[in-house]
Amino acid sequence: MTVIANMLLTTADTKPLYSPAITIEQGAIQYQQDTQPVLSGLNMQMPAQSWTCILGRSGCGKTTLLRYLANLLADKVQWSGELSTSNQIALKGQVAYMAQQDLLMPWLNVLDNVLLSEKFSKKTLRSPSKVQQYEKAIALLTEVGLADKTQELPQNLSGGMRQRVALARTLMQDKPVVLMDEPFSALDAVTRYKLQNLAHRLLKNKTVLLITHAPLEAIRLADQLYILHGKPAFASALSLPKQQTPRELNAESAALQQRVIQRLEQDYE
Amino acid sequence: MNKIPNIKVLNNRINTSEKVLHNALRVIFTLLVLLVIWQATVLLFKLPSFILPEPLSVFERLINRIDILLKHSWITTQEIVLGLLLGLSMGLFFALQMLLFKPVKRWLLPVLIASQAIPVFAIAPILMIWLGYGIASKIVMAAIIIFFPVVTCCYDGLKNTPTGYLDLANTMQATKWQLLRYIQLPASLPTLASGIRVAVVIAPIGAVAGEWVGSSQGLGYLMLQANARMLIDEMFAALFILSTISVALYFVTDKCLNKLIPWQL
Numbered sequence: 001m002t003v004i005a006n007m008l009l010t011t012a013d014t015k016p017l018y019s020p021a022i023t024i025e026q027g028a029i030q031y032q033q034d035t036q037p038v039l040s041g042l043n044m045q046m047p048a049q050s051w052t053c054i055l056g057r058s059g060c061g062k063t064t065l066l067r068y069l070a071n072l073l074a075d076k077v078q079w080s081g082e083l084s085t086s087n088q089i090a091l092k093g094q095v096a097y098m099a100q101q102d103l104l105m106p107w108l109n110v111l112d113n114v115l116l117s118e119k120f121s122k123k124t125l126r127s128p129s130k131v132q133q134y135e136k137a138i139a140l141l142t143e144v145g146l147a148d149k150t151q152e153l154p155q156n157l158s159g160g161m162r163q164r165v166a167l168a169r170t171l172m173q174d175k176p177v178v179l180m181d182e183p184f185s186a187l188d189a190v191t192r193y194k195l196q197n198l199a200h201r202l203l204k205n206k207t208v209l210l211i212t213h214a215p216l217e218a219i220r221l222a223d224q225l226y227i228l229h230g231k232p233a234f235a236s237a238l239s240l241p242k243q244q245t246p247r248e249l250n251a252e253s254a255a256l257q258q259r260v261i262q263r264l265e266q267d268y269e
Numbered sequence: 270m271n272k273i274p275n276i277k278v279l280n281n282r283i284n285t286s287e288k289v290l291h292n293a294l295r296v297i298f299t300l301l302v303l304l305v306i307w308q309a310t311v312l313l314f315k316l317p318s319f320i321l322p323e324p325l326s327v328f329e330r331l332i333n334r335i336d337i338l339l340k341h342s343w344i345t346t347q348e349i350v351l352g353l354l355l356g357l358s359m360g361l362f363f364a365l366q367m368l369l370f371k372p373v374k375r376w377l378l379p380v381l382i383a384s385q386a387i388p389v390f391a392i393a394p395i396l397m398i399w400l401g402y403g404i405a406s407k408i409v410m411a412a413i414i415i416f417f418p419v420v421t422c423c424y425d426g427l428k429n430t431p432t433g434y435l436d437l438a439n440t441m442q443a444t445k446w447q448l449l450r451y452i453q454l455p456a457s458l459p460t461l462a463s464g465i466r467v468a469v470v471i472a473p474i475g476a477v478a479g480e481w482v483g484s485s486q487g488l489g490y491l492m493l494q495a496n497a498r499m500l501i502d503e504m505f506a507a508l509f510i511l512s513t514i515s516v517a518l519y520f521v522t523d524k525c526l527n528k529l530i531p532w533q534l
Binding site: 067070071072093095096097099101103105106107116117119120121153155173179 | 433434436437438439440441442443444447451452455456458530531532533534
């Protein structure tokens with residue numbers, strides 16, 4: 001056991017891209033056609049290999065921030081401020097993206113959906129062979145409990161299963177940073193709870209940024225918690241209970257949730 | 270974990286044979302009713318056979334002249350199918366150009382709309398002069414008549430790729446060509462399929478119209494000849510075969526498309 005664990009550790013260490021911390025200083029984002037910035041005075045620390053959650057009401061600009069970090073807004077917004085990663089590599093190319101919709105391609109079966117990113121990756125001599133990728137995809141699908149569904153089309157799966165396939169696809173990309181845009185919000189309570197735990201377990205060594213409007217979800221999963229509020233929006237950090245994530249819900253977290261909601265409520269006035 | 274069989278699939282399997290039987294019965298019943306109305310009209314209004322022949326005499330003509338009818342049907346079928354292939358590939362090609370190069374779209378769209386405003390009958394004589402009285406001119410007629418619906422459907426399908434799919438592929442560092450090949454093209458297929466269904470129905474119009482304007486073979490030619498000789502029952506027999514070809518082509522295409530593109534966006 002220990003030998004295997006050591007091997008895993010060393011391979012993780014020699015990996016060229018380890019999951020970096022991300023820092024934003026005095027960030028501001030403004031859409032080209034707008035006169036006012038959506039976000040400004042943004043100061044955030046996203047520690048390496050842990051979960052940062054951003055809470056905010058809908059329309060506050062949290063999706064804008066995430067999409068900017070995913071390099072999806074490059075020609076639509078103006079950015080000012082510092083965005084740095086602790087490994088000094090630009091964020092572009094280091095991120096995997098999970099959205100509220102599972103974004104499974106309806107014409108590909110589950111396995112091919114998991115293998116989607118391989119279609120776009122540059123082939124080099126050192127890149128893994130087709131068979132290796134196939135085996136990895138199967139292993140990941142087994143990990144998310146869908147080993148028997150590999151040949152199904154996404155339309156034959158339930159919402160929870162589809163989001164698990166999306167999780168497997170994200171893991172297949174094996175990027176150091178994972179950006180999540182409310183990936184659990186369309187699921188029922190129990191499915192959401194199980195998927196949160198699964199994602200938390202499988203994304204252990206990644207730097208994860210999760211945006212959500214559900215305080216409970218953020219409190220369960222966050223190692224670092226921010227609220228986006230004000231107009232233009234800025235981020236303020238909240239202290240979290242000492243327990244290990246994913247946290248059990250208790251009196252302390254309930255009290256925190258109350259505080260969060262009060263804080264968000266001020267925005268409506 | 271989830272071992273409950275897919276109920277929809279199960280139901281489909283049980284009901285398939287029953288459904289086919291029901292459908293067949295419905296078609297046969299409809300045809301019978303139409304035939305009875307037809308025969309009744311002829312008897313009731315004492316219509317002479319050069320206005321409306323009895324169903325039975327049409328059937329007789331169909332049997333007697335089957336070799337001639339089939340020979341001409343084969344020509345018309347070729348025109349329709351080749352016209353479809355030509356029109357579809359041209360439509361797909363132009364839709365891609367419009368998607369990839371913005372100026373092409375600006376310049377091409379007015380031309381396309383103008384081409385649609387000219388009745389296909391009006392250009393048929395010109396096509397006869399350019400391409401001769403053989404099947405080439407009819408193939409081009411069929412292709413022209415389906416070109417516009419195919420281009421618009423295909424272009425809409427390509428343009429309306431769900432943004433989420435494009436976002437995901439972009440975060441995976443896909444190039445423009447990879448986006449087109451792996452995301453936009455497959456995502457456009459359901460819309461393109463509706464275009465193809467429309468095209469299959471209207472392509473025979475182009476082919477037969479071409480035959481009317483000038484030809485030496487084909488069902489349209491046969492009908493013109495029969496008309497000149499007042500052989501109305503032969504006209505009806507040709508018409509019957511033509512509609513059978515159209516309907517069969519539609520259902521075969523529809524079945525194939527449903528099989529090949531079983532998903533909805």
